[in-house]
Amino acid sequence: MKYTCTVFFVIATLFFSTGTPATPEDIPALKSVEHGNITVALMNKTERLMKQYITESESKSSEESTNSTENCIKSCEATTKIMKNEKQFMCRNLQNALAAYTRNTRKLIRDMMEDNQKSLDYLSSQIKELTNRIMFLNLESWKNNVEPLPHKPVMSHGKDCTDIMDTMGSFTRLQNGIYIVQPEGIDYPFEVFCNFDYKGGGWTVIQRRSEGIIDFQKTWSEYMDGFGDLLGEFWLGLRKVYHIVSQKNTNFKLQVQLESVDGTSAYSAYDSFWLEDETKFFKIHLGRYTGTAGDAFRGYRQEDNQSAMPFSTSDVDNDGCTPSCILDDKAFESCSTLNNKSGWWFNQCGLANLNGILQVNEKSVLPNIQWDTWLSEGTLVKIKSVKMMIRRTSYPDF
Incomplete structure (x- = not known):
């Protein structure tokens, strides 16, 4: 077992x-x-x-x-x-989302800016249209001695063309043309022609000659008050020019533009320009000269210097010819009479007179406008058009 x-x-x-x-x-x-x-x-x-x-x-x-x-x-x-793979997929999705967001945001901002600009342009045009309309209606009422609104003065665009550019130019594009000004210190307005294109704009035109249509053979009172057409040939008036350049905390400069019969242009500029009052016969004062046409106001000799001279006309003689002046061995008592009864700041006549006779027709130009420092190959240039303009060079502190 x-x-x-x-x-x-x-x-x-x-x-x-x-x-x-x-x-x-x-x-x-x-x-x-x-x-x-x-x-x-x-x-x-x-x-x-x-x-x-x-x-x-x-x-x-x-x-x-x-x-x-x-x-x-x-x-x-x-x-x-x-x-x-999942990370790459997520990154691609994130990049696509960011790109789409950026595009949409830019488009939204661009659309908003375009809409705002359109609104601003529309409002600006409406303001300009309404302002011009009001100015026109007030001016028409003022010309007809009708008060447009009781106890309210005629509305002005500004104190002068430079002031208009500084105020209205910030919200609308200003065009050359007629504007209403009321310089500081006076209680009435008047019309001027403003140039907003030349060298920064803001120029008040005080004299213009181009066609010979307006007669400059005028009396003292006419040269004081002004004459002509602001859209064509004119003299603004000594009183108006004085009120413009005498405003507090302002300095003005003078620009003289010349054109010859063959179309050549030149200029003379003075960095300071002012007038004394009527009791001093609107004595002219000029600063430093720059330009291409020469300093005809001061000339070549002391006796040619027209700076600090009072204004003269055929009926109010302040030209320094006491008792008479001699030119080319000929004696005469009045530079205004010698220059076809035109008005100017004569000093025993001198080398400048932009108010002389100007005759223009289809065949020829017969000028007697003087600016005898403007030479071409030693020969005086024949002048067919001229323009005098002023503008501020310094501004008041606001």
């Missing part, structure tokens, strides 16, 4: 340890049992099987570990790739 059980145990151990029935190779082990060596045989067999099992287990574990590592590496690479 003991022998049989031992054999069965050995066979069962071999079967379960290998997973297969005992083979002929295992017979010697069984026989060894019969000879009483069962314990040694069993131990040897068991040891051999255990070594085989450990080897197979280690091999299997190594394969599983290798497979696991490979699977992990593959899984990590796949995950990294997916995350990278």
Whole structure:
């Protein structure tokens, strides 16, 4: 009984340890049992099987570990790739969204600016139209000695053309033309022609000759009050010029523009210009000269200098010819009479008179406008048109 059980145990151990029935190779082990060596045989067999099992287990574990590592590496690479793709996708979406937002924002701002500019342009045009309309109606009423609104004076655009440019020019584009001014210190307005194009604008035109239509052979009172057409040839008037240049905290300069019969242009500028009042016969005072036509106001000799001279006409003689002046060995009592009864700041006549006779017809120009420092190859230039303009050079502190 003991022998049989031992054999069965050995066979069962071999079967379960290998997973297969005992083979002929295992017979010697069984026989060894019969000879009483069962314990040694069993131990040897068991040891051999255990070594085989450990080897197979280690091999299997190594394969599983290798497979696991490979699977992990593959899984990590796949995950990294997916995350990278997702990141790139999100970045592209974000960039597209930012670009679209930027475009929409710019378009919105541009549309708003265009709408605001259109509104400003429209309002500016309306203001200008209404202002001009009011000025026109007030001027017409003023000319007809009709008060447009009781106890309210005629509205002016400004104190002078420079003041108009500084105030109205900030919200509307000013055009050359007639404006109403009321210089500081007087209680009535008057019309002037403003030039807003030449050298920065703000010029008040005080004299213009171009066609010879307007007769400049005038009396003292006419030269004081002014005459002619502001849109054509005119003399603004000594009183008006005096009121403009005598405003407090202002300095004015004078610009003389000349054009010859052949179309050549030149100018003379004085950085200071002012007049004394009527009791001093509107004596002229001039500053430093610059230009291309020469300083005819001062001339070449002291006796030619017309600066600081009073204004003269044929009926009010202040020309310094006491009792008479001599020119080309001929004596005469009045420079105005010698110059076709025109008015000017004569000093024993001198080299300048922009109010002389000007005759223009289809065939020829017969000028007697003097600016005798303007020469071409040593010969006096014949002048067919002239313009005198003034503007502020310094501004009051506000």
